[in-house]
Amino acid sequence: MNVLIEENRSHPRLSDLLAAYHLVNQAEKGTPVTAVAELPAVYRGEAEDPAAAFTADTVLLATRPGDDVPVGCVVLKAPHEGRAPEIKRLWVAPEARREGIAKALMAEALRRAEASGAPAARLTVWDRRQEPLALYRSLGFETVASWDERPGLLCLEKPLGRPADRVERLTPDEVRAHAPAGLAALLVDAVDGGASVGFLAPLETTRAAAWWSRVAEETAEGVRDVWAAHGPDGGLTGVVTLVRAGAANGRHRGEIARLLVHRSARGRGLGYRLLATAEAHAAATGLTLLVLDTQTDSPAERLYRGAGWTAAGTIPDFAADPAGVPRPTTLYYKRLG
Structure with a gap:
């Protein structure tokens, strides 16, 4: 018409x-x-x-x-x-x-x-x-971190004027190949930006690369899966990993760890896309429960709440931020299927 x-x-x-x-x-x-x-x-x-x-x-x-x-x-x-x-x-x-x-x-x-x-x-819509x-989804809108905390209200965003970042699962060899540069740069950028991801500032690139090299070994062992987002120029703009529980009584469970989006790539829903990709793979491979932890009152909390995760509780002074100051951590979970 x-x-x-x-x-x-x-x-x-x-x-x-x-x-x-x-x-x-x-x-x-x-x-x-x-x-x-x-x-x-x-x-x-x-x-x-x-x-x-x-x-x-x-x-x-x-x-x-x-x-x-x-x-x-x-x-x-x-x-x-x-x-x-x-x-x-x-x-x-x-x-x-x-x-x-x-x-x-x-x-x-x-x-x-x-x-x-x-x-x-961007726009909002009741779930x-x-x-x-x-x-909205057919037009390319994707759920992003909430800017409106009303229960049941989803916040969506669509990038304009540029191709969407490509998200793909990395093989162990690809993790090794990206460890010294792209993956290390993402981790260094997160720490420099104040994210509490297990490291104190300043984080040296060589140390970040060594951590990702160990992740490559975990990927080869089937313990951890890694997804990376590639920008239009091929550079890495984000990453997320899924760690599978090793205990016999926890094989239904996984943990979302190191969800990182470079500061230059934020604001276009990439964090949600990475998270949703890991969640979908977890469900498709038989996991029924996911957990994660994040610094309380951090921007990441808005993303997880907007993506349907439930806060289980807060632990005071659980982890130091990059400056070395102890901060509270909130534990989250999400049931799949």
Whole structure:
């Protein structure tokens, strides 16, 4: 269908579309209201005066061929404080669904975000909304570390203007080959950035390379699996490892260890992709439980919570950060299957 997409935050039909969106959303959240006047103030303002509510944003409307009344809308929020532009308020009237209108609105919003020079676009969606979630994933959005801690709300992001990093499992020989440079550089960068990954700063490249050489031996023994992300230039941008429990009574269990994303490659969902890849392999090879630990209140915690991991408890002063200061550690687990 050749849908007409136009930018118009002052169209008289927009108020009706936004009102319908917010009324349905309130009902889905378990706090139904029957009229726009009963909506929370911020949502009421959007429905009553969209032009004022979205004065700095791009509002797109979709109209079917032969019609003169828009049946769908989406808002592309202006970038704020250096963050990627956010897509919000995607809505298609019930009578116009299953016609590709939502996809057309999203495609135009993404085109405009990319034309603006934005490196990525982001959005949020409730995990119960499986149909829009499937649409977003089909368009290349991936779950990333949460920037909104409301339970059940997923944060998604899509890189723009560049090919996605390639994630692949490394053989023992490939781990050995990458140990002196790419893998060592990732570990040094993590320690320099303040990540608590078992080393104190400054970490010498030779010591980091030696650690990865030992990992290569564990990989050859079947104890540890390694996945690396390759950027467009072939350089390593991230890595994650999965360690299998050695005890006879723990062979159903694995540990996620050394999830590292280079600081230059952050903000495009790469950490989640690496984590999801390791989780999928763990499940496919018979593991039913994964565990990990991370420094309490670190950025990594947002990633794990957003990816469905459950905090089991916190141990005070468990490990020193790269500066040598003891910090608390939170233990996480995730059931598979």
